[in-house]
Structures are given as structure tokens and as C-alpha cells.
Amino acid sequence: MFLRLSGRLEGTILRPLSQVGKNRRRTAAVQHSSPSHSAGDEAPLASRRGVIEAHLLEVAAKRFASTGYRQTTLEEIARHAGVAKASMYRYFENKQELLVKIFLKVASSLARDLQPLLASPLPVAEKLRRAVQNLVRMMGENVALFTVFYSEEADLPPRLRAEVLEVRRSFAADLESILQEGMAQGVFREVDAKLVVYAIMGMCGWLHKWYGPGETRLEDVAAAFVGLVERGCLTSRGSEEKDCLADRLRHMQDLLGTLVGQAERLEQGNVQVRR
Numbered sequence: 031m032f033l034r035l036s037g038r039l040e041g042t043i044l045r046p047l048s049q050v051g052k053n054r055r056r057t058a059a060v061q062h063s064s065p066s067h068s069a070g071d072e073a074p075l076a077s078r079r080g081v082i083e084a085h086l087l088e089v090a091a092k093r094f095a096s097t098g099y100r101q102t103t104l105e106e107i108a109r110h111a112g113v114a115k116a117s118m119y120r121y122f123e124n125k126q127e128l129l130v131k132i133f134l135k136v137a138s139s140l141a142r143d144l145q146p147l148l149a150s151p152l153p154v155a156e157k158l159r160r161a162v163q164n165l166v167r168m169m170g171e172n173v174a175l176f177t178v179f180y181s182e183e184a185d186l187p188p189r190l191r192a193e194v195l196e197v198r199r200s201f202a203a204d205l206e207s208i209l210q211e212g213m214a215q216g217v218f219r220e221v222d223a224k225l226v227v228y229a230i231m232g233m234c235g236w237l238h239k240w241y242g243p244g245e246t247r248l249e250d251v252a253a254a255f256v257g258l259v260e261r262g263c264l265t266s267r268g269s270e271e272k273d274c275l276a277d278r279l280r281h282m283q284d285l286l287g288t289l290v291g292q293a294e295r296l297e298q299g300n301v302q303v304r305r
Contacts, residue, residue, distance in 0.1 A: 095177035143243040144204040154212040166252040240293035
């Protein structure tokens with residue numbers, strides 16, 4: 031549902047319908063005046079445009095994440111991207127279109143993330159493990175995008191804001207379905223699935239607040255988070271497994287202690303910068 035609506039949003043919010051008509055007439059005029067322009071020539075141009083748009087979007091996400099959407103100007107984005115401000119308008123009509131494209135990018139990724147796992151024949155415990163790993167990796171590798179996604183929602187057009195909320199709910203429901211499947215099979219303990227989902231999303235969603243280059247490896251973060259979830263969800267399977275889980279828990283507690291210390295130092299640094 032979201033992906034279908036996002037296509038309509040590009041015609042209604044990203045580009046007003048009147049503007050779409052103008053663009054179509056302009057495109058038709060160009061094509062009519064340049065009969066020698068072939069489809070083969072358009073492919074490299076489209077590819078180059080896509081690369082430039084992706085670069086501008088990445089720079090915009092970093093600027094929005096570091097200084098805030100409202101405080102960031104198109105001039106600043108253009109300067110950090112290494113282009114003239116006038117060139118920005120060839121790819122994005124205004125600053126809000128950049129913000130909308132960022133939200134569409136993140137939301138569409140979330141909407142697709144769990145679908146292959148839900149349909150796979152993997153054991154349910156492995157599904158949950160991979161779901162947490164994928165979420166950690168997605169957020170850790172796209173910190174700026176997720177910082178904007180979690181902090182700049184108020185500046186979205188209302189229609190898109192509602193759709194983003196629906197994507198989050200749908201993602202949570204998919205994650206909850208894995209937990210429900212595991213409980214039905216007796217693999218997971220009887221737990222409040224919604225609370226566990228909120229815990230997972232909160233734990234992973236906080237990555238954008240502290241994770242960055244030079245921090246603990248994403249693989250180690252994912253292992254710690256997976257261990258915490260498994261410890262709370264998996265049913266007991268003997269003393270040997272209990273001992274193994276206890277060792278893993280101690281390791282995770284040490285790792286989380288390190289992560290908390292790093293997060294506190296980062297927060298103190300941010301407070302000093304704001305002062």
C-alpha cells in the first residue's frame with residue numbers, strides 16, 4: 031500500500047500536477063525539436079542523473095541530521111555537494127522535496143525488509159535473529175537517513191506523515207508475527223509480543239543517536255542485541271545451553287556497558303557543541 035501511494039505522492043506532493051503538465055509539455059517540445067535524439071542517448075543521461083540525485087540526497091541527509099532540517103539551507107547543501115545552487119533545481123524543486131525523498135527511501139526499505147524472511151522456510155528462531163541483524167545493519171549503515179527519519183517527521187506533508195506511521199506499524203506487525211509463530215511452535219516463551227517488538231525497535235532505533243565511524247563494529251552490536259532478544263524469548267533447552275547463554279549474556283553486558291559509555295560521551299560532546 032505504501033509503495034503504491036509513494037508513487038502517487040511524487041505526482042501530488044513532490045511535483046504539483048500543474049508542474050507535471052508543464053514538465054510533460056517541455057519534454058515533448060524538446061523531443062520534437064531534437065528528432066535525432068535516440069533512446070540509446072537517454073540511458074546514460076538517466077544513469078548520470080540518478081547518480082547525481084543520490085549524491086545530493088546523501089549530502090542533504092547529512093546536513094539535516096547534523097544541523098536540523100529547518101536550519102539547513104539549499105545553499106549549504108549545494109556547497110557541501112560541490113555544486114552551484116542553481117544546479118540543485120535541476121534535480122529537486124525545493125528543500126521539502128529532498129526531505130520527502132529521504133522519507134520515501136527509508137520507509138520503502140522498511141516496508142520491504144522483512145518480507146523475504148516471512149516467506150522463507152528458515153526456523154523461526156533464525157528468522158528473528160536475522161530480522162534483528164538486518165535492522166541493526168540497515169540503521170548502522172544509514173545513520174544520517176535514519177536520524178532524519180526519526181527526528182524530522184513534523185516537517186512532512188500530512189498525507190506522507192500518515193503513510194510513514196503506517197509503514198512503521200506494518201513493520202512492527204511483521205516482526206510481531208515472527209514472535210507469534212515462535213510461541214505457537216513452542217520455540218519462544220509466552221511473552222507480550224508487542225512489548226518485545228517495541229523493545230527491539232527502540233533498541234535498534236537508538237543507533238542513530240550514538241553509532242558512527244570508529245564505534246563498535248556493527249556485527250558486534252548485532253550480536254549483542256540478538257543475544258538479549260534470544261535470552262528473553264527462547265525457551266530453556268537444558269543446562270548446557272543455559273551455561274552458554276549465561277556466558278553470552280556476560281559478554282553482552284560488558285559490550286553494552288562500553289556502548290553506554292560511548293553514547294554518554296557523544297551526548298556530552300553534542301551538548302558542548304550546542305553551547
